[in-house]
Amino acid sequence: MRVRFAPSPSGQLHVGNARTALFNWLLARGRGGTFILRIEDTDAERSTRDSEAAIVRDLRWLGLDWDEGPDAGGSHGPYRQSERLHLYESYAQELLNADAAYYCFCSTAQLEVERQEALAAGRPARYAGTCRRLSRDQAQARIAAGERPAVRFRVPENRDVVFTDAVRGEVRFHTDVIGDPVIVRADGHPAYNFAVVVDDALMEVTHVIRGEDHISNTPRQILLYEALGFSLPAFAHLALVMGPDHSPLSKRHGATSVAEFRSKGYLPEALVNYLALIGWSPRGSTHGRSAGDDAELVPIDEMAKRFALEDVGHSAGVFDEEKLAWVNRHYLKIADPIRLAELSVPYFNEAGIRMAPDARGLEFLASAMTMASASVDRLNQVPARLALVFDYDAAATLGDPHVRDEMQNDGARAVVRALAEELASAPRLDRDRFRAVANQLKTRTGQKGKALFHPIRLALTGRAEGPELDLALPAIDRGAELPADAGMPKILGNRERAAAFVAALDRVVD
RNA sequence: GGCGGUAUCGUCUAGGGGUCAGGACACGUGGUUCUCAGCCACGGGACCGGGGUUCGAAUCCCCGUACCGCUACCA
Numbered sequence: 138m139r140v141r142f143a144p145s146p147s148g149q150l151h152v153g154n155a156r157t158a159l160f161n162w163l164l165a166r167g168r169g170g171t172f173i174l175r176i177e178d179t180d181a182e183r184s185t186r187d188s189e190a191a192i193v194r195d196l197r198w199l200g201l202d203w204d205e206g207p208d209a210g211g212s213h214g215p216y217r218q219s220e221r222l223h224l225y226e227s228y229a230q231e232l233l234n235a236d237a238a239y240y241c242f243c244s245t246a247q248l249e250v251e252r253q254e255a256l257a258a259g260r261p262a263r264y265a266g267t268c269r270r271l272s273r274d275q276a277q278a279r280i281a282a283g284e285r286p287a288v289r290f291r292v293p294e295n296r297d298v299v300f301t302d303a304v305r306g307e308v309r310f311h312t313d314v315i316g317d318p319v320i321v322r323a324d325g326h327p328a329y330n331f332a333v334v335v336d337d338a339l340m341e342v343t344h345v346i347r348g349e350d351h352i353s354n355t356p357r358q359i360l361l362y363e364a365l366g367f368s369l370p371a372f373a374h375l376a377l378v379m380g381p382d383h384s385p386l387s388k389r390h391g392a393t394s395v396a397e398f399r400s401k402g403y404l405p406e407a408l409v410n411y412l413a414l415i416g417w418s419p420r421g422s423t424h425g426r427s428a429g430d431d432a433e434l435v436p437i438d439e440m441a442k443r444f445a446l447e448d449v450g451h452s453a454g455v456f457d458e459e460k461l462a463w464v465n466r467h468y469l470k471i472a473d474p475i476r477l478a479e480l481s482v483p484y485f486n487e488a489g490i491r492m493a494p495d496a497r498g499l500e501f502l503a504s505a506m507t508m509a510s511a512s513v514d515r516l517n518q519v520p521a522r523l524a525l526v527f528d529y530d531a532a533a534t535l536g537d538p539h540v541r542d543e544m545q546n547d548g549a550r551a552v553v554r555a556l557a558e559e560l561a562s563a564p565r566l567d568r569d570r571f572r573a574v575a576n577q578l579k580t581r582t583g584q585k586g587k588a589l590f591h592p593i594r595l596a597l598t599g600r601a602e603g604p605e606l607d608l609a610l611p612a613i614d615r616g617a618e619l620p621a622d623a624g625m626p627k628i629l630g631n632r633e634r635a636a637a638f639v640a641a642l643d644r645v646v647d
Numbered sequence: 648g649g650c651g652g653u654a655u656c657g658u659c660u661a662g663g664g665g666u667c668a669g670g671a672c673a674c675g676u677g678g679u680u681c682u683c684a685g686c687c688a689c690g691g692g693a694c695c696g697g698g699g700u701u702c703g704a705a706u707c708c709c710c711g712u713a714c715c716g717c718u719a720c721c722a
Contacts, residue, residue: 147721177722179721182721308652333722351717352717376653463671509684512685513684594681600682601682604682
């Protein structure tokens with residue numbers, strides 16, 4: 138089995154295309170097949186080397202590795218269409234010689250007029266066939282006179298083209314509704330429908346798995362396979378990915394590219410898992426009926442084992458970022474904290490919490506990470522969740538009317554003052570020591586529950602909400618003990634915070 | 648316009664001639680006795696419409712409707 142993903146390098150890798158790549162990859166990896174990356178850059182106008190590099194980077198990031206491709210090499214190269222021009226040329230010539238193709242001198246303007254007329258008259262909008270009957274001599278004469286013709290494929294008349302789509306079953310087209318397609322443009326570049334056929338055939342692709350937008354192109358291509366004497370691959374057409382309004386997912390729906398989702402802080406394994414869920418269910422193949430568990434959260438290698446084209450859904454799916462976020466939360470929870478710490482660093486810097494942690498700094502970040510990774514949707518939310526460790530400003534906290542209000546309460550003030558006293562002589566807090574201190578405060582002040590813990594939270598974290606105190610406070614004190622050269626910002630310890638808070642409180646309440 | 652494709656909760660889906668039409672995300676309620684997030688429990692919520700076949704249709708067939716794609720010297 139040989140499958141391929143053939144993007145055109147004219148922009149970012151769209152998640153819909155990433156899903157197509159993924160399904161190809163899953164099939165290849167699940168069946169011991171070969172996965173090929175081919176760059177379809179015959180449109181020189183739009184193709185750029187930067188886009189190609191970006192697509193390659195994004196595929197790698199997703200973990201979709203290929204066995205043959207522009208960088209990987211392989212026995213069926215080259216893998217960039219721009220480097221295969223001589224091949225298209227020779228096959229086009231073969232078709233021309235066999236009279237299966239002909240030169241077309243129609244101008245695009247003329248073509249457009251004909252198209253509009255056909256549409257207006259209610260006829261199928263297809264090439265009228267003006268140059269179909271030009272003799273070889275006539276054509277040669279016009280070329281000699283300096284005209285630059287395109288080459289069109291002669292579609293056989295009055296025939297059915299039938300193929301069995303691996304996801305939809307039998308699909309049938311009548312050739313009379315298919316206009317003769319251009320296979321070589323006037324500038325000498327091959328057109329898509331021609332280049333794919335030549336490439337897929339020469340690369341011995343056995344399963345062409347691509348977007349549904351190509352289903353109507355398939356009969357043209359099949360006819361080309363036949364004319365060229367190539368044997369047919371199996372075809373499978375995947376339904377498209379839509380936006381919430383059920384139109385194809387595009388910019389106006391928000392993020393659409395793999396790169397954007399990466400920079401928002403989604404994990405690659407989450408994106409991949411979620412993408413597979415659109416149009417495919419890991420349970421479908423096993424016909425499980427009970428489920429109820431995490432049946433949809435399946436790592437990519439496991440998906441490869443279960444994946445089958447026959448189980449792919451027929452209808453377009455709406456991209457639901459809420460569900461992506463849910464999948465991402467799952468992978469965030471099971472990810473290695475050190476990895477998450479490393480991945481989070483750029484987001485901290487973006488958020489103004491400047492850091493360049495060394496191993497010790499990273500280890501500290503990782504230890505604090507559990508507070509965030511269990512409760513955040515994406516990596517870019519980590520800094521906000523952990524900001525309480527890095528920023529502390531008692532005066533600013535007391536500037537909040539709600540906080541000041543709460544501190545009007547005698548009980549709350551007693552808790553905070555006692556806290557400062559306890560901490561003044563206490564060692565740095567770990568979980569147990571904090572609990573001991575909390576108990577101490579409880580007996581000293583008589584406060585309990587919310588009346589006890591909330592003032593503590595306010596005084597030590599400067600915030601009314603946040604992670605559990607017995608996680609946050611130890612993290613703060615671990616941070617306070619970090620050596621100055623660990624590449625982390627200076628972190629104020631709980632003792633200092635309590636003292637600062639009481640001092641600020643004294644200034645405010647008098 | 649022509650041709651092709653598709654149609655189960657708001658969303659992703661399972662199933663498929665007789666089921667209480669199952670699950671997940673989201674949503675609502677309650678719990679987790681510091682808060683937010685999370686987590687847990689419970690709850691509401693669907694077979695596009697019309698014909699036909701059949702004892703019985705959401706399931707099979709036909710028609711319609713809606714949506715998507717192709718109809719390019721884009722891919």
